Amino acid sequence: MTNKDIMTKGQEFVMNTYGRFPIAPVKGRGSYVWDANGKQYLDFISGIAVCGLGHCHPELVKVLKDQVDTLWHVSNLYWIKPQVEAAEKLVQISGLGKAFFCNSGAEANEAAIKLARKYFYRRQESHKNHIIVFKESFHGRTLATVTATGQSKYQEGFAPLPEGFVYAEYNNLDSVKKMVTKNTCAIMLEPVQGEGGIHPADMDFLRGLRELCNKEELLLIFDEVQCGMGRTGKFFAFQSYGIKPDIVTMAKSLGGGIPIGAMLASIEVAGGFAPGDHASTFGGNPLATAAACKVIDLISDPDFLKQVEESGRYLQECLSQITDERIVGIRGRGLMVGMEFNIDVKELIGLCMEQGLLLLNAGPRVLRFVPPLNISKNEINQGVAILKEALREL
Numbered sequence: 476m477t478n479k480d481i482m483t484k485g486q487e488f489v490m491n492t493y494g495r496f497p498i499a500p501v502k503g504r505g506s507y508v509w510d511a512n513g514k515q516y517l518d519f520i521s522g523i524a525v526c527g528l529g530h531c532h533p534e535l536v537k538v539l540k541d542q543v544d545t546l547w548h549v550s551n552l553y554w555i556k557p558q559v560e561a562a563e564k565l566v567q568i569s570g571l572g573k574a575f576f577c578n579s580g581a582e583a584n585e586a587a588i589k590l591a592r593k594y595f596y597r598r599q600e601s602h603k604n605h606i607i608v609f610k611e612s613f614h615g616r617t618l619a620t621v622t623a624t625g626q627s628k629y630q631e632g633f634a635p636l637p638e639g640f641v642y643a644e645y646n647n648l649d650s651v652k653k654m655v656t657k658n659t660c661a662i663m664l665e666p667v668q669g670e671g672g673i674h675p676a677d678m679d680f681l682r683g684l685r686e687l688c689n690k691e692e693l694l695l696i697f698d699e700v701q702c703g704m705g706r707t708g709k710f711f712a713f714q715s716y717g718i719k720p721d722i723v724t725m726a727k728s729l730g731g732g733i734p735i736g737a738m739l740a741s742i743e744v745a746g747g748f749a750p751g752d753h754a755s756t757f758g759g760n761p762l763a764t765a766a767a768c769k770v771i772d773l774i775s776d777p778d779f780l781k782q783v784e785e786s787g788r789y790l791q792e793c794l795s796q797i798t799d800e801r802i803v804g805i806r807g808r809g810l811m812v813g814m815e816f817n818i819d820v821k822e823l824i825g826l827c828m829e830q831g832l833l834l835l836n837a838g839p840r841v842l843r844f845v846p847p848l849n850i851s852k853n854e855i856n857q858g859v860a861i862l863k864e865a866l867r868e869l
């Protein structure tokens with residue numbers, strides 16, 4: 476089947492929820508994918524920050540093959556060995572207390588919202604159920620997480636939305652302080668906003684939020700679904716800020732491409748959930764958590780993380796050498812980089828794709844770079860050269 480065959484069938488049978496490019500990647504290795512017509516692409520999207528180790532990493536392939544031969548799924552009514560191991564690893568790295576596993580970023584955030592409310596409910600403070608979230612944020616597509624998302628375009632047509640979310644200005648501590656009431660239970664944000672345009676939180680802002688939460692007895696929830704798992708050069712983005720949240724969520728790179736999400740909480744806050752309060756049939760199943768264990772081991776290696784930091788710096792350096800008056804600025808952390816333009820970047824992305832480079836946007840005017848975390852300098856050079864050529868053509 477060619478790209479066109481797959482696309483034509485897809486248009487007939489797959490629900491129309493994505494504006495899709497007209498190619499069908501069918502194979503991947505490292506930082507490259509090949510479409511159904513055999514054309515090769517350098518993948519600077521990595522499944523939107525999912526394939527942190529690139530495609531079909533040999534060690535991950537081996538772990539998955541072994542697990543496929545051993546046990547795929549048992550219910551969470553039993554103890555699941557790789558799940559327990561993944562939880563221990565994440566607890567040790569984060570300094571938090573306990574883990575809950577699910578299947579996606581939205582589910583991890585949904586779990587965090589429910590835990591924050593249940594925690595105060597159990598403390599006989601059920602009036603504390605409002606969550607301060609942020610404009611331009613993105614937390615997922617379930618009804619609660621799309622409500623937590625501070626972008627009305629994702630909410631349109633889905634009313635009535637759940638109550639209890641208010642929207643503050645990102646990187647503006649005063650705007651948050653003004654919104655705290657006796658009903659506030661938590662503040663929830665991405666340490667680096669992803670979909671909203673790659674905006675890292677300022678040091679003073681995040682530290683200020685931690686102090687505010689301590690003073691007002693609120694929970695600080697970090698959504699590290701996109702910026703966690705080594706993406707910023709630290710295993711968790713919050714580790715660059717010298718503070719710890721009460722709850723952190725993750726997904727995307729955690730399984731290296733195998734669907735998995737997780738929520739970690741301090742021991743005290745995790746006590747908000749008792750058996751029966753929350754669950755997920757597939758959450759943390761043996762196949763997904765066996766993959767996660769390997770991914771966590773590889774990414775948490777200090778040499779690996781140092782390399783991510785260096786590659787991120789190198790990518791930003793290369794991008795900043797491109798002279799083009801349509802470029803407004805470059806920002807990011809590690810290998811989560813945004814290049815802002817004064818034009819819509821859709822056509823540019825299409826041109827890059829034609830020339831063999833997969834890129835995506837973060838909002839209409841920001842080009843987003845979230846390549847595999849183990850991308851080489853050569854591959855970065857190759858990608859930047861294609862981008863330059865596409866800019867010449869645009």
Ligand SMILES: Cc1ncc(COP(=O)(O)O)c(C=O)c1O
Binds near residue numbers: 582702727
């Ligand atoms: C920060 C953040 N949170 C949550 C989500 C939702 O994750 P999922 O699509 O796995 O539900 C995303 C997805 O892009 C994200 O970037």
